[in-house]
Amino acid sequence: MQEWQKQLSGSAVRVEDLPFLPESVEYREKLKKVAEVFPIRINSYFMSQIKSENDPLWKQVVPTLEELDDIIDEESLLVSDPLNEEGDMPVPELVHRYPDRVLLMVNNQCPIICRFCTRKRKIGFPGIVTRETLRQGIEYIRLHSEIRDVILSGGDPLLVPDKELDRILRELRSIEHLEIIRIGTRVPGTLPHRVTQELCKILKKYHPLYFNIHFNHPDEITPEVEEACNMLADSGIPLGSQTVLLKGVNDNSDVMTKLMQKLLKMRVKPYYIYQADMALGTNHFRTNVQKGLDLMSSLQGHTSGMGVPYFVIDAPGGGGKVRLLPNTVIEHNEKEVRIKNYEGKVFSYPQPTNKPSNNNTVIPEELPAADSCRISV
Numbered sequence: 595m596q597e598w599q600k601q602l603s604g605s606a607v608r609v610e611d612l613p614f615l616p617e618s619v620e621y622r623e624k625l626k627k628v629a630e631v632f633p634i635r636i637n638s639y640f641m642s643q644i645k646s647e648n649d650p651l652w653k654q655v656v657p658t659l660e661e662l663d664d665i666i667d668e669e670s671l672l673v674s675d676p677l678n679e680e681g682d683m684p685v686p687e688l689v690h691r692y693p694d695r696v697l698l699m700v701n702n703q704c705p706i707i708c709r710f711c712t713r714k715r716k717i718g719f720p721g722i723v724t725r726e727t728l729r730q731g732i733e734y735i736r737l738h739s740e741i742r743d744v745i746l747s748g749g750d751p752l753l754v755p756d757k758e759l760d761r762i763l764r765e766l767r768s769i770e771h772l773e774i775i776r777i778g779t780r781v782p783g784t785l786p787h788r789v790t791q792e793l794c795k796i797l798k799k800y801h802p803l804y805f806n807i808h809f810n811h812p813d814e815i816t817p818e819v820e821e822a823c824n825m826l827a828d829s830g831i832p833l834g835s836q837t838v839l840l841k842g843v844n845d846n847s848d849v850m851t852k853l854m855q856k857l858l859k860m861r862v863k864p865y866y867i868y869q870a871d872m873a874l875g876t877n878h879f880r881t882n883v884q885k886g887l888d889l890m891s892s893l894q895g896h897t898s899g900m901g902v903p904y905f906v907i908d909a910p911g912g913g914g915k916v917r918l919l920p921n922t923v924i925e926h927n928e929k930e931v932r933i934k935n936y937e938g939k940v941f942s943y944p945q946p947t948n949k950p951s952n953n954n955t956v957i958p959e960e961l962p963a964a965d966s967c968r969i970s971v
């Protein structure tokens with residue numbers, strides 16, 4: 595057994611295995627009810643990184659009674675499939691929402707089970723994604739020449755054994771119209787030993803291959819995680835990140851800025867920050883949308899532009915991702931655009947005037963040097 599397999603088989607999956615829980619027997623009994631609805635998994639690597647109750651890693655993986663609030667509250671707006679993924683599946687476990695790309699679920703196991711997961715309805719339950727759904731998904735891509743981009747998701751594609759992953763990638767690469775393959779994974783940040791030389795050797799064969807890695811907090815970035823990302827980047831894989839905005843975990847500008855800077859430092863380009871989805875059992879993680887806009891303002895201009903991701907809401911009901919930006923345009927008319935910079939200072943950009951061009955311009959004998967013509971607007 596490899597190191598990562600031991601860490602996975604040593605996962606906490608029962609209430610009895612959870613770290614830093616109150617002693618109360620009554621509380622534990624209630625928590626068992628939560629775990630019957632939404633399974634638990636904390637692999638032993640991730641467990642070793644949890645330092646105390648309510649720390650940012652603890653909050654992401656240890657269930658609380660709040661998860662049942664949405665089920666008990668009949669007026670809750672939260673639902674099991676907030677993005678209506680099931681409604682956009684032409685074949686089981688393949689979401690075809692945008693014209694030229696699809697999302698293919700290759701399993702439904704993860705290195706940890708996130709309490710705020712948008713696919714809480716599926717993750718950790720066996721028998722949903724099968725060899726047969728995967729076969730149908732690949733066949734669908736083969737038959738649809740408009741698909742030029744596939745995102746492997748799940749679950750976590752990197753929990754698929756090497757040989758099987760090799761086979762899936764080989765089959766996808768045999769489809770001529772498929773230009774790029776992306777892998778969406780939480781493995782490098784939560785089970786970094788899974789990134790082995792053998793795995794990199796397999797991945798390298800299937801370029802252009804992109805990764806989007808799920809990271810929510812700077813404490814997830816340990817020396818082991820840096821090593822895993824290094825190995826992937828050295829294999830020529832462009833690395834991006836995806837972050838879910840979570841109340842009490844990363845809804846703070848210092849935390850978010852530090853996360854983005856740490857990601858850049860290990861060659862991961864921040865890609866998306868997601869407003870939390872309306873997934874049943876996750877209401878306690880949601881923030882007001884203004885919080886995300888404020889975080890974007892605290893990043894933009896204050897740190898490397900490379901480290902500023904897009905802030906998006908995945909539209910409830912299945913409209914796809916919509917980018918949101920803090921307002922920087924104060925006025926926009928025919929004459930000028932008035933814009934606000936990161937310090938809040940206002941500048942005017944004059945629009946070009948529509949003077950007809952004139953080829954009969956009289957050119958003076960002596961033109962002034964260009965640098966003496968500087969005009970400050």
Ligand SMILES: *Cc1c(COP(=O)(O)O)cnc(C)c1O
Pocket residue numbers: 689690691692695696697745915
């Ligand atoms: C996020 C997502 C994609 C990819 O979107 P990009 O903006 O291209 O990264 C594709 N399909 C589905 C269903 C998605 O949710």
